[in-house]
Amino acid sequence: MTVVKNSRIPKFCVAVLATLCVILFICCQNSNTDNQKQVFRYNEVDAITSLDPAYTRNLSNINGCHQLFNGLVQLDNKINVIPCIAKRWEISEDGKTYTFYLRDDVFFHKHELFGENKTRNVVAEDFVYSLNRIVDVKWASPGAWIFANVNRTESGSLDISAKNDTTLIITLKHAFSPFLGILAMKYCSVVPKEVVEYYGKDFRKNPIGTGPFVFKYWKDDEKMIFVKNDNYFEKDGDDRLPYLDAVAISFIKDKQTVFLEFIKNNFDYMSGIDPAFMREFITVDGDINPEYADRFSLISEPYLNTEYIGFNIADTTSPLSDIYVRQAINYAIDKDKMIKHLRANIGEAGFHGFVPPSLSGSYDKPIYEYNPEKSKELLKQSRFYKDGEIPEIKIATTIEYSDYVNYIQNRLTYIGIPTKIDIYPPAVIKEMRSTGKLQCFRGSWVADYPDAENYLSVFYSKNFCPSGPNYTFYSNSEFDSLYEAALLETDIDKRNAMYSTMDSLIMSNPPVLVLFYDKVLRFINNDVQCLGSNPINLLELKRVKISKNI
Secondary structure (H helix, E strand, O other): OOOOOOOOOOHHHHHHHHHHHHHHHHHHHOOOOOOOOOEEEEEOOOOOOOOOHHHOOOHHHHHHHHOOOOOOEEEOOOOOEEEOOEEEEEEOOOOOEEEEEEOOOOEOOOOHHHOOOOOOEOOHHHHHHHHHHHHOOOOOOOOHHHHOOEOEOOOOOEOEEEEEOOEEEEEEOOOOOOHHHHHOOHHHOOOOHHHHHHHHHHHHHOOOOOOOEEEEEEEOOOEEEEEEOOOOOOEEOOEEOOOOOEEEEEOOOOHHHHHHHHHOOOOOEEEOOOHHHHHHHEOOOOOEOHHHOOOEEEEEEEEEEEEEEEEOOOOOOOHHHOHHHHHHHHHHOOHHHHHHHHHOOOOEEOOOOOOOOOOOOOOOOOOOOOOHHHHHHHHHOOOOOEOOEOOOEEEEEOHHHHHHHHHHHHHHHHHOOOEEEEEOOHHHHHHHHHOOOOOEEEEEEEOOOOOOHHHHHHHOHHHEOOOOOEOOOOOOHHHHHHHHHHHHOOOHHHHHHHHHHHHHHHHHOOOEEEEEEEEEEEEEEOOEEOOOOOOOOOOOOOOOEEOOOO
16 A cells, blocks of 8 residues: 655646536526536636735736726727726816716625625716725725826815716816726726725725626635626627636646646636747747647737837936937847747837837837947947947846847847846846836836827836836936827827827937837637637636537
8 A cells, every 4th residue: 555645636636626616606506407607717827916906906916807897988809998887978178077977787796785685786976986995095006196187176085076876077187188098997997885895905805896707716826716797787789798607717827837738728718828838839920830720729919018128328327328329229139030039920020119009109110120230330429439349238137038138138249239137036127127226127018008108108207217117217308298298189190190209209319129019929729719809918708608518
C-alpha cells in the first residue's frame, strides 16, 4: 500500500469542482431536466480584487463588475455610446446640462434588505447616491477623477439631482464633450444605497447590481461564479438576455498553464497569449495555426492601447532633453521588423501620433519611418554629441517587456546612443515614473474612455506628475491652448481637427517613442457564439451562447 503524505487538491481541480457545484445549483433551480445548461468558463490572470464598481481600476475588476452592474449608458462593440438604464438623454445648447430619462423596468438583484419582494426597481435617486459615492472620501474610490468637470453644490456634493423617479439631471462646470463616454465607465454603475451602507467595504464581496448575471460564489485566487439574472431588463428581439446560465471565472496566474488548459477545452475563451506559445498558435501572418482552426477561432482588432518609450525631458543634464536626440531615437527603430519578429505581426507599427489611428482625432500621416542614417545626422546636431556618440541613457522596464527594450538597445547602440536597461518590478516602475525619477521608461496607455482627449491629457502641462499622468514633463503653450479649447468645443468635427493638430504637435518635438498600437486578441472555442470583440477589450457576455451541452 502506498501512503501519500501532505496531499492537496490542485487549484484547478478545486475550480472544476466549483463549476460542477454551480451546474448542480442551476439544475436544482429548474425542474425541467431537458433544458441544457450553458456555462461560460474563462480565466483572469490578474485576480479580481473587488466586485464593487467603485474600485474598477483594472480590466479584471471591470470585466467582473460588467457582468453584474449597469449604468446610465453603455458602449457597443464599435465603442459608440448607446442607451442602457437611461433610454434617452438631452444635452443643453451650452453643453453643460445633461438630462437623462430612465427606464422604469430595471430591478436590482434579489436581497433580503429589499423587504418582502426581495427586490425593487431602480430610480433616479439611486444614481444621485451612486455617482456621489465615487467622490465621497469615505469610499476612497480611485475613480473620483472622472467627475472633475461636474459642478459642485454648496455642500460639496456633485450637482446631480432627481427631478422624479425617471429623470436625472447632471450639470457640468463647462462643456466637456467626452462626458457621455465617461458615464459608460463601470465606476458609474448604479448600486442600492441600503445594501451598500449595510455591507460597507464588504460590498466588494456582496455585490448587488442590475446586470445580466448575479453573484453566487467566490473563493479567493481560485474561483468565482455568476448565475443568470432571470429578471434582466435587456432583450435581444423577443428573447430576454442573457442566454448563458452561468459564468465560471478561474484565477490561474501562470500564462503557460492557462494556454494548456485552454487547449484542453477547460476554458471557452482566452484573452491574449503567452509569447512562448505565440509561434505555435499563430502564423507569421497573424492568423490561427491551421492545426487548431477546427477547434478554435481568433478574433483580432485594433485595441485602444499605445505602447511607447517615455522620455523625461525636464532634466537639462540628460541627453533626452535635446530634441535632436529624441528625434534621432524615433528614426532609429525599425518598428515593422520589431512587430514581425517579436509580436508575429500582431499590432500596428507606431508611425503615427500618440493617439491610436483607430480613434477619431488621431494624426493620420506617417512620421518617423525607419531611417538610421537620418538618426546619425540628427545626433551630430545635438549639444551632447562628442566623439561619435552621446552619453549613456537608461531605459527602465519590467521583465515582461525586456525583449522589446533589448531590441531598442541594439538599434540605439548602432546609431551612437549607448543604452543601459534597468529591470524593475511593475510596482517600482509605477512609483518611480509617477514621481519623475526615471530618465526613460517603457509605458503603455490604455484608454479609460473612447475619446482622443484621454490620450492627449498625458501631455497637458497642468497634468505634470505626481498630480497627473504627464510623466514626460512635456510643455507646449500652443498645445495647452488647443487642449483647453477642445474641451469646450461641442462640434465633433472641429474638436477632432483640434485633437489631430495636438497629436502632430506632440510628435514634432517628441517626448515619446511610439512603438506600436496594440490589438485585441481573443481565442475562442468554436462552440461559443456571439462573443465578438471591441477596442477596449471589455468582456461582453450577455449575448453569448454555447452550442455544446454541459
